[in-house]
């Protein structure tokens with residue numbers, strides 16, 4: 001474990017040296033992100049890298065299968081109410097392990113919170129890519145239903161691990 005910690009500490013040193021101090025200093029007392037991204041926790045799906053943006057630009061929720069449960073709803077409320085974000089993107093991706101777990105009816109203790117939600121979202125769809133997209137669409141509809149009183153645009157997109165292209169659908 002120590003070598004993992006060392007790797008993280010070393011990485012942080014490189015990060016501090018590699019990025020402009022002024023930009024990060026300007027963000028110490030405020031943030032004005034222009035978009036909320038609801039992405040998967042998957043280590044291969046990194047919104048800031050995929051969209052080539054810097055600190056302060058995106059407010060990001062990452063949860064397995066881009067699932068929105070109570071904790072995520074609270075974060076969305078914060079983004080809409082306090083950060084005044086008007087653009088939300090639900091970002092799905094190919095080879096999503098959470099959707100696969102749901103298709104294969106895997107079980108877990110806390111994991112069921114995610115799997116059950118995805119199962120509800122994809123309702124009988126068997127095709128992997130189709131299920132991934134439907135899960136994102138249902139997440140979008142769920143957010144719209146929960147935040148009826150807010151004015152914001154919400155879209156769904158699909159990140160392809162192979163081409164690294166994001167397709168809006």
Ligand SMILES: [Zn+2]
Nearest residue numbers: 040042096097
């Ligand atoms: Zn995923």
